[in-house]
Amino acid sequence: MVVVGDVHNRARVGGLLHACGYVVHAAQDQREALEIVRQRTPDVVISDAGSAGAELCARLRDDPLARFVPVVLIGDRNEEARLLGIEAVATDVLCTPVCSGELIQKVRSLIRLKRYTDDLDSADTILATLARTIEARDPYTAGHCDRMTQYAGIFGTHLGLASDEVVALRRGGVLHDLGKVALPDAILLKAGPLTSAEPDVMKRHTQIGEHLCQDLKTLRLVRPIIRQHHERLDGSGYPDGISGEDVSLLAQMVGIVDAYDALTTVRPYRAAQGPEAACHVLAHEAEIGWRRRDLVSEFIRLCQIGALHYPLGPPPIG
Numbered sequence: 001m002v003v004v005g006d007v008h009n010r011a012r013v014g015g016l017l018h019a020c021g022y023v024v025h026a027a028q029d030q031r032e033a034l035e036i037v038r039q040r041t042p043d044v045v046i047s048d049a050g051s052a053g054a055e056l057c058a059r060l061r062d063d064p065l066a067r068f069v070p071v072v073l074i075g076d077r078n079e080e081a082r083l084l085g086i087e088a089v090a091t092d093v094l095c096t097p098v099c100s101g102e103l104i105q106k107v108r109s110l111i112r113l114k115r116y117t118d119d120l121d122s123a124d125t126i127l128a129t130l131a132r133t134i135e136a137r138d139p140y141t142a143g144h145c146d147r148m149t150q151y152a153g154i155f156g157t158h159l160g161l162a163s164d165e166v167v168a169l170r171r172g173g174v175l176h177d178l179g180k181v182a183l184p185d186a187i188l189l190k191a192g193p194l195t196s197a198e199p200d201v202m203k204r205h206t207q208i209g210e211h212l213c214q215d216l217k218t219l220r221l222v223r224p225i226i227r228q229h230h231e232r233l234d235g236s237g238y239p240d241g242i243s244g245e246d247v248s249l250l251a252q253m254v255g256i257v258d259a260y261d262a263l264t265t266v267r268p269y270r271a272a273q274g275p276e277a278a279c280h281v282l283a284h285e286a287e288i289g290w291r292r293r294d295l296v297s298e299f300i301r302l303c304q305i306g307a308l309h310y311p312l313g314p315p316p317i318g
Helices: 007-019 030-039 050-061 079-087 100-137 144-158 163-175 178-182 198-203 205-212 223-228 249-263 275-287 293-304
Strands: 045-048 071-075 092-095
Touching: 007 100, 030 050, 045 050, 050 071, 050 079, 071 079, 071 100, 079 092, 092 100, 100 144, 100 163, 100 178, 144 163, 144 249, 144 293, 163 223, 163 249, 178 205, 198 205, 205 223, 223 249, 249 275, 249 293, 275 293
Parallel strands: 045 071, 071 092
Antiparallel strands: none
8 A cells, every 4th residue: 555645656656566566555645544444454555754654654553453564654864754653663764765676675575574474363363263162162151252352442441551452452352261172061061060170170271271372472462361360469369379460460451351241141050240249249359359459440430431331330449
């Protein structure tokens, strides 16, 4: 995709790439460019440098579907524009006049690089699909992944976390129970109480899930969520019994969301609780040291204002 304000330069760059066999989508500004991205993710973006190009690059980096698209900024030999591009995580910043051969070679190299990241993303997608097959095995958890993704993303945005952390929360919402793929149905779907040995088997899903994701750099922030979302601040959780700040913030947040969704949905061994009752349970768990008070308070506040579609009364804890 070519995003160049000057119509002549846009036509020149687009024509050069078209002559080399590339399908070129042209846009004159950020608004048109983002509209094109919503319809189809480009392999490479070539844009004007300066504040407009840097802002476009930053917007793409915040979009989970476009964050790995290479972005090349082209402009005058201006140190400020170059630094803006670097800060926005542009793939490269080229100075005019740009040699046609250099630009073509750059595009070819970046498209090859994009193919590699697409392969990584495909692996990520396969794991997400696998996680949803676990949900499909158990009719009592229908919609759990979607609710977890929605709630965790809203929670992270509410707390003002960085965009990559919000993306990790949403991914963690889907993948947190990935390791259950290795659990037998006799335990996973058991309607009655577990035997003395079965809880230990169930707890292994956190370690198995992390292991399945260990080679994917794109899931670097998600792996602690998968392993630690059942840990407790007082060290009484699993699988490692870690406590306090050793439990990652994102894992703590997903743990709160997971507990809330479990409490408010029907399970084979109990009826669903209402959202207000579920929030009182979370508040009690904060009181006894399992969860951070401030995180639980903010999550309850989200429920109170209707952000999770369950308006409540005043939060039980301060």
